Amino acid sequence: MTSADGSRHSAALATHPDPADPTPTPGGRLPRRPGPLTVASVVLLLPLAVLAVTTDRFLTLDNARAILASAAFVGITAIGATLVMIVGSAVSLAVSQTATVVAMVFLVTQHLGLLPAVLVALVCGVVLTAVQGAAVGYWDANPIVLTIAAGFAVGAAATWFSGGTPVYPASDAFVVFNRTLLGLPLSVYALLAVTVLAHWLLRRTTAGRQMYLVGENRAAARAAGLPVGRVTVLAWAFFGGCIAVTGIFLASFNTAATVTLGGTLTLDAIAAVLVGGTAIAGGRGSALQTLGGALLISVISDVLLLRGYSTGMQILVKGLLVLVVVIAVHLRTTRGWR
Amino acid sequence: MSRAWLARPERLMPVVSLAVVLAAFVASPLVSGRQLELFDAYNALQGFAQLGLLALAIGITMIAGEFDLSVVGTYALGGMLAVSAGATSPLAGVLAAVAAGAAIGAVQGGLIAGLRIPSMPVTLATYIALLGLTNVLSGGLSVTYPNSDATLWVDKTIAGIFSPRSLVTLGAFLALALLLGGTRLGRELRAIGGDRRASRVTGVRVDRRLVGLFTLSGALAALGGALLAYSYASANPDPGLQPLILAAVAALLGGVSLAGGRGAPLGLLAGALSVALLAQIVVTTALPDYSTQLLYAALLAVIVAIESPGLHRTVDRIRARRADSPRRYPCPKP
Amino acid sequence: MSGSAARPALDRVQVRVEGLARAFNGVPAVRDASFTVGPGEIHGLCGHNGAGKSTVVKMLSGQLTPDHGRIAIGGTPVELPSRQAAQRLGVALVDQELSVVPALTVGENMLLGDIDAPLVNRRRTARARCRQILDGMGLEHIRPDQPVTTLGIGERQLVEIAKALSQNARVVILDEPTATLSDVESAHVFAAIRRVAATGCSIIFVSHRLSEVLDLCDRVTVLRDGSTVATTAAEQLTVDELIVQMLGETPHRLAAVAKPATSQAYALRIEGLSVPGRLVNFDLTARAGRIHALAGQLGSGASDVLRALAGLHPKATGNVRLRDRTVPYRDPVAAARDGIAFVSNDRKTEGLFLDKSVAGNLVATRLPHLGRGGVLRPGREQDAVRSIADLAGLPAGRLREPVRALSGGNQQKVFVARCLGRNDVLALLLDEPTRGVDIGGRAAIHRLLREAADAGLVVIFASTELEELLELGDEIITMRDGRIVRRYQGDADGSALMRDMTHGVDQT
CATH class of the missing domain: 3.40.50.300 (P-loop containing nucleotide triphosphate hydrolases)
Incomplete structure (x- = not known):
């Protein structure tokens, strides 16, 4: 009896970062049977660790800082995208455009003062994204078509807004966002704060837990009378906030905003979420996992960079990594069921 | 054509969008103040050639209820391979590109059908990996294509408005229209997209069809990329997401639904032509760039509204409430 | 011929x-x-x-x-x-x-x-x-x-x-x-x-x-x-x-368990409930404390009554009142808010969250009551899980396992128990409450339903199984082709029900 309890407890510890939580979200694994995900992570991580440790200049404080800093911008958006994926809305293809518009709004409103500018930028990101969430949540709109449409609309707004030329700020109060604290850029602290907030939201609030339920089985959630629409809007609103934070940092970092400021943010964020092991079908995943995914991508890119590989190789490895994790997560979800 | 023929969205959407865009194209001199020339039509068809095969590649996967994001990656790789393998013989370059595209598609199709994984994350991963591969192959820079004869040939004017490139693209649409319209494959594809369980029960070989479909999609995308690279005399390692988005818009305007089960190559043709013509209109009338984007957004918003089940439920609910209100029962039965 | x-x-x-x-x-x-x-x-x-x-x-x-x-x-x-x-x-x-x-x-x-x-x-x-x-x-x-x-x-x-x-x-x-x-x-x-x-x-x-x-x-x-x-x-x-x-042998009622309604008990009054193409003018006054059974095969409209009440038929028309409040029954969120809990006939696609733990499923519909201002309190949550599991007779050692790993009977227990022990639920609607459940699980679920009725809930269930209908139903309503065939008040026997369900005609 005690031994059985013990093994169960350790299994719970192994699978869930938070054993006090009575909803072990990524559950489904029986004790003592290494799932394909475990195997895949060992196969992937062990060589990486060896490779990393044997790489010259990898184990330095500066390099650690560089890794964290490079993970921050994409990471913040990816944390928000995690909620949207968990709630079952798959992905948004309007991220880059939204971040760009937020960045422009932030720079243009600098004359109001730093805090009002930040608030306006946040509201802008939240509203733009939550409206899309409402269409997905209340109308069951297809998120891909919807976000392509939203991407066009927001992109058009950005072009119209800027007249196609870079937007320059009226004051340079925003440079505080480029400061470093204890050797780390502020964006890293923002990433950590957003992660903690998202984790708390998902695990400790009614809405967060309902996101998992809605994402796993929308029909069941509807039949049970759960507020599917409201929960979906909340997830998207949080996502919008995260995009806005990224936009603010992007604007501060570049000190100007062009139409192409968002760059490849859309797909980079999705890649980080997927590498974290969140399933695109929804209902599982966590903010901590996504943080791990973003860091892992960052570490791999860093190792490849230090070893002299090209950017192309970094992207190639990232793509293969996403592919392997997607397959492993899928096998783990379906095994034991079929 | 009769009203019933037009009532189906896979016909209504492409017919209406092509008609509207054609009307706008013909009317564009009113804004630009310049007569339309044959050259404008040629340019529009060149735009169509650039987008068409990609739209066809993604469109046929959407008909089967899948979404192949990797087509842009295959598109870029196709261009890269054609440029490097086709320096002396352009045909060899095209063949290499098409073979590679087909192989990539077959592997993806095998994964998606065999493991029953949703296609989006798989093709997204492949897209990223292919992007990396083209960057590795090219060193991150555009690769120029030295064979200027081929470059001149693919864009040579034929009959005033066509070029070999646009004719090949048109040919691919027509060939696929014949294949899907004339054989059992067309209805099987739509059945797989419409109701996969029922397709299996009635005896459709779903897995086989999916592998074939992704192979074809990869080959078409690679062909499109190869032709584009010849035309530009260079291959771009990273075309960005824009071609994918435009191809998806063309497919959606062509009457294909992301939910699957709907659409045909001729509809896709109309969708791709609409998008290409629209781009040409913007060029000739010198409208601001964002006006196209706003137009796309509006068109897609209409599609979203038509295809949202929750919106239909809301409408049903309101109707039922209205039907209910006149006859409220005065008191409960004893 | x-x-x-x-x-x-x-x-x-x-x-x-x-x-x-x-x-x-x-x-x-x-x-x-x-x-x-x-x-x-x-x-x-x-x-x-x-x-x-x-x-x-x-x-x-x-x-x-x-x-x-x-x-x-x-x-x-x-x-x-x-x-x-x-x-x-x-x-x-x-x-x-x-x-x-x-x-x-x-x-x-x-x-x-x-x-x-x-x-x-x-x-x-x-x-x-x-x-x-x-x-x-x-x-x-x-x-x-x-x-x-x-x-x-x-x-x-x-x-x-x-x-x-x-x-x-x-x-x-x-x-x-x-x-x-x-x-x-x-x-x-x-x-x-x-x-x-x-x-x-x-x-x-x-x-x-x-x-x-x-x-x-x-x-x-x-x-x-x-x-x-x-x-x-x-x-x-x-x-x-x-x-x-x-x-085998025709099942007969084991004991006359039909309970008379107490006069103070509130009721779910359904008048003229219709769903286009599925259900025609359904009437029922369901008193709290009694179990009402709808007997009908696929397509009889029995399950459509429950789905319409749970807000899952947006086209439903008619008049439904629970505790003399009009229920806005075309919206599932509003139906749940007004005290209707629904157990669908398909626990896999429209019921449980199979990858979530037993505990997570038990509290899935009562999360707003387990905290304050939208923030959960882990202690209260665990208490709730424990007491419901106790009530439903679920093995305490398996609460952390995913529901998928449980037997059909235990899965269904989780599904039903999710709606119990809540003071915001007034009416419990169940579509095929024991589909795919073994004998032991059936008895346990039947006991749960009887207890729920005794605790003062309106209980309505739809079923095709004669034994279940006879054993549980204080009132049995047979249905065919979207209409009521006959109403029985504790005087039914198996073959009569079977005849009504398979080739009965509208008697009303």
């Missing part, structure tokens, strides 16, 4: 099923099914829910492979590893679930998956043939190029039947083909079946509607608990005898 000249040759055998057995996860669904069908014979396959009919059909049509036993067609033993293999051997199927693809036209559906269909379409021949098939089914008004989405459910079913009958098969299996059809439509189907049988094709006909089985079939095989009970010539059977064969 067919004349003596067209009598099927019952002495010859075209299909032979011998000792067929199949288990799922160690639980046998079919133990020993044996029967033969002659060329030109229409053979009825009857049995109560869970008797194993559908599993036999799946094995015959190549969707499942048997664990034991043999299938022979035309005298040769056959293996049927896939639908294609079965089709090549001449087995056509009308699946229990509608398998017409809405994305295609009628004509395209006719050809879909047909192994004889040519690779290259021959439009004119195909259309002419399709026209002929449709006419033969009395569907002169349907055009082959019409999209299936423009047809009603009944017409779609007819198209599927027409397709199966037109495939020149040696064996046609029809699994509950008439559940969604009107009498006129059924008559067309029967005529078509007789025509096809007259060409020497063997027909296997599965149905819950016993009178139509006796009218149509030459012989009837009855399955009970996965084994063949008997094969009897239809003319030697009556509906009542068939019911006896299906049930």
